[in-house]
Amino acid sequence: MNEIGTNQTREPLNLNEVTGYNKAQKNKPKPDPHKLDNTAFMKLFLEQLKNQDPTAPMETDKIITQTAQLTQVEMQEQTKQTMIEVAEAMKSTKATNEELKNFQADMKSTLERLLAILSKDSEAINATNSGDSSYNSINVIGKIAETAINGLNIADNIAPKDFELYFDEPIDINKGIPKILVFNENKEIVREIDISSYAGKSGYLSFAFDGMDNANNELPDGAYSVIANYNFNPDGSYNIARIGRGEVQSIIFNDGIAHLRMGELIVPFSEAVEFYAKNRGE
Numbered sequence: 001m002n003e004i005g006t007n008q009t010r011e012p013l014n015l016n017e018v019t020g021y022n023k024a025q026k027n028k029p030k031p032d033p034h035k036l037d038n039t040a041f042m043k044l045f046l047e048q049l050k051n052q053d054p055t056a057p058m059e060t061d062k063i064i065t066q067t068a069q070l071t072q073v074e075m076q077e078q079t080k081q082t083m084i085e086v087a088e089a090m091k092s093t094k095a096t097n098e099e100l101k102n103f104q105a106d107m108k109s110t111l112e113r114l115l116a117i118l119s120k121d122s123e124a125i126n127a128t129n130s131g132d133s134s135y136n137s138i139n140v141i142g143k144i145a146e147t148a149i150n151g152l153n154i155a156d157n158i159a160p161k162d163f164e165l166y167f168d169e170p171i172d173i174n175k176g177i178p179k180i181l182v183f184n185e186n187k188e189i190v191r192e193i194d195i196s197s198y199a200g201k202s203g204y205l206s207f208a209f210d211g212m213d214n215a216n217n218e219l220p221d222g223a224y225s226v227i228a229n230y231n232f233n234p235d236g237s238y239n240i241a242r243i244g245r246g247e248v249q250s251i252i253f254n255d256g257i258a259h260l261r262m263g264e265l266i267v268p269f270s271e272a273v274e275f276y277a278k279n280r281g282e
Contacts, residue, residue, distance in 0.1 A: 140248050144168075145260055146274040147267050149244030151183075151225040154211050161209040163226065164263040166246030168239065168278070170202040171195070171230050176238065178230035180207065185222055190214065195228065204246060204263035247278065 144166075152161050171178050173196050182191035190213045198205055209226070213219050229238035246262040251269075253259070258269040 138251055140260070140272075140275045141250060142278070143248055143275045144278055145246065145248050145262060145267075145272050147244040147260070147262075147271045148273055149265070149267060149271060151223055151243055152209070153221075153223050154219055155221045161211060162206065163209065163243055164204045164206050164246075164265065165226075165228050165241040165243065166204050166263065167202045167228070167230065167241050169231065170200050171198050173199045176230070176232035178228065180226065180228045182209065183225040183227075184219075185224075187225075190219060190224070195230075206264075248275070 152163055154161065165180070178195045178198065180191075180193040180195055181189055182193075184190050191209075192214060193207070193209075195205075195207070211219055226243045228241040230241065231239045233239070244265070244267070246265070248260050248262060250261045251258050252261055252266060260267045260269060260272060
């Protein structure tokens with residue numbers, strides 16, 4: 001973007017241009033060479049005095065009267081010419097003021113458009129810094145996301161419930177029996193599911209839940225947390241997979257709002273609580 005210089009040299013203000021004097025002088029009518037002016041009349045008057053009859057000279061009072069009349073006519077002519085010049089200057093000033101008014105209006109319109117553009121740029125910058133911006137959301141693709149979603153709902157005895165869990169590493173049955181654990185709202189285990197048949201698999205794996213407890217009774221309607229324990233570690237812990245956690249595979253925008261695609265799960269970006277690299281230690 002070009003910057004407006006602060007050290008540019010400005011021309012001095014020409015008052016003659018602003019007031020319209022120069023324009024009035026250009027429009028000032030030129031004297032007609034075929035028309036007698038006051039100077040010509042004065043020359044003729046002097047020649048008349050030189051060539052008068054010496055025996056019958058013009059009386060002094062007549063000379064004074066003619067001279068006064070000539071002076072009065074000259075002053076009237078000068079006054080008239082001055083008034084014409086003033087009128088022309090006023091016209092030029094009016095035109096100049098109109099041009100200045102139009103210039104100010106154009107400048108105001110230009111500034112308003114510039115402010116609108118700057119406002120839009122500011123909104124774009126704010127969007128870039130927000131959680132739902134495409135710039136930030138794209139950067140989380142390939143990372144592990146922890147979201148506020150951690151289970152599934154059972155309602156109206158709808159079964160089976162299909163869901164996916166993300167496994168950071170292949171399931172190894174030599175490191176303990178891998179199991180899916182279902183907890184009720186009181187954090188009590190109501191169902192255990194052996195998933196040893198998934199040995200050697202990792203990433204997003206699909207499962208189905210029939211809505212039954214360990215005694216093969218239907219579970220009441222409600223929210224249930226679902227996790228999987230697999231691959232026992234030397235420190236006595238298990239790796240954990242859970243609903244609502246997994247690798248971000250892509251970003252989906254719906255009505256301008258970013259959503260995370262994590263396997264078959266589509267989660268609003270706002271539901272994410274943490275992102276980290278896949279190779280971070282558990």
